[in-house]
Amino acid sequence: MGRRQALSKGEMDIARILWDIGPASVRQVHELASQTREIDFATVQTYLRRLESKGYASSKLNARQRIYSAKAKPQTVIRDTVDELVNRLFGGRTMPLVRHLIEAGDIQPNDIIELRQLIDDLESAQSVEPTPRKDPQS
Amino acid sequence: MGRRQALSKGEMDIARILWDIGPASVRQVHELASQTREIDFATVQTYLRRLESKGYASSKLNARQRIYSAKAKPQTVIRDTVDELVNRLFGGRTMPLVRHLIEAGDIQPNDIIELRQLIDDLESAQSVEPTPRKDPQS
DNA sequence: TTGACTCCCGTACATTTGTACGCCTACACT
DNA sequence: AGTGTAGGCGTACAAATGTACGGGAGTCAA
Numbered sequence: 001m002g003r004r005q006a007l008s009k010g011e012m013d014i015a016r017i018l019w020d021i022g023p024a025s026v027r028q029v030h031e032l033a034s035q036t037r038e039i040d041f042a043t044v045q046t047y048l049r050r051l052e053s054k055g056y057a058s059s060k061l062n063a064r065q066r067i068y069s070a071k072a073k074p075q076t077v078i079r080d081t082v083d084e085l086v087n088r089l090f091g092g093r094t095m096p097l098v099r100h101l102i103e104a105g106d107i108q109p110n111d112i113i114e115l116r117q118l119i120d121d122l123e124s125a126q127s128v129e130p131t132p133r134k135d136p137q138s
Numbered sequence: 139m140g141r142r143q144a145l146s147k148g149e150m151d152i153a154r155i156l157w158d159i160g161p162a163s164v165r166q167v168h169e170l171a172s173q174t175r176e177i178d179f180a181t182v183q184t185y186l187r188r189l190e191s192k193g194y195a196s197s198k199l200n201a202r203q204r205i206y207s208a209k210a211k212p213q214t215v216i217r218d219t220v221d222e223l224v225n226r227l228f229g230g231r232t233m234p235l236v237r238h239l240i241e242a243g244d245i246q247p248n249d250i251i252e253l254r255q256l257i258d259d260l261e262s263a264q265s266v267e268p269t270p271r272k273d274p275q276s
Numbered sequence: 277t278t279g280a281c282t283c284c285c286g287t288a289c290a291t292t293t294g295t296a297c298g299c300c301t302a303c304a305c306t
Numbered sequence: 307a308g309t310g311t312a313g314g315c316g317t318a319c320a321a322a323t324g325t326a327c328g329g330g331a332g333t334c335a336a
Contacts (some may be wrong), residue, residue: 092146
């Protein structure tokens with residue numbers, strides 16, 4: 001897949017807002033963004049424009065306002081970003097990161113339940129499906 | 139902790155090499171870096187200088203060569219970087235990332251064993267130690 | 277002592293990122 | 307009709323990042 005140019009930190013913040021509230025005007029995005037940190041309207045505007053030019057969003061003019069919609073799925077962006085991090089920080093191995101996260105101490109007791117479930121699911125998936133396929137054709 | 143200025147991607151690559159091979163000359167670092175990707179000697183040199191100016195490394199002249207040593211511990215850098223990512227991508231919650239990693243399919247069967255162990259350890263640590271302390275004084 | 281080498285260091289420069297100004301126009305009132 | 311207002315759009319600009327050139331100084335051999 002011709003990979004889109006990666007998002008910078010600031011762009012990511014704005015993208016997250018777009019994912020959260022769906023198609024929105026610059027003003028709406030700016031309002032949300034302002035709750036987290038001081039940021040100028042025009043700055044948000046620029047980020048949205050760049051998001052669009054990088055292919056992560058699209059927009060259309062509606063009356064006087066330009067409405068932006070997320071185009072890339074958060075799933076995809078998250079995957080790419082995490083992949084990047086795993087490569088950069090751990091030479092591509094996933095386990096060290098998982099280890100770090102579990103040991104870092106932000107896991108709550110009731111997360112543990114879920115975690116065990118996740119692992120069980122993974123295990124059965126593995127034993128049942130020796131050759132994972134996107135497209136189950138047969 | 140007066141936080142050090144964050145490392146950029148390129149700087150991180152070089153820092154990782156320094157962690158791996160310990161104190162080393164520019165040439166040694168460059169050699170390693172070259173195995174992974176095309177990169178100019180002088181570029182590596184610049185990264186090392188910047189690493190030093192950001193406080194992540196120190197250096198001293200040894201005969202004709204400048205020897206760089208990592209100063210910040212990988213642990214610390216990894217923690218800060220992962221924290222950043224978790225904040226930016228998941229609003230500070232750890233579990234979504236853990237979930238993503240487990241579901242992403244890079245976990246091998248024998249990692250599962252370790253994973254279960256990790257979780258067990260975490261659980262007992264939590265039930266035994268209501269107030270976690272760095273320094274178990276009693 | 278003259279090359280040929282090696283390695284440091286200052287410096288440069290394009291691109292990307294963070295942040296924003298200010299003009300222009302369509303609209304909304306008076 | 308005249309003026310204030312909101313929002314788009316082009317544009318700017320400093321800082322950070324990625325990448326590298328070329329001068330100078332020490333070193334070794336002929």
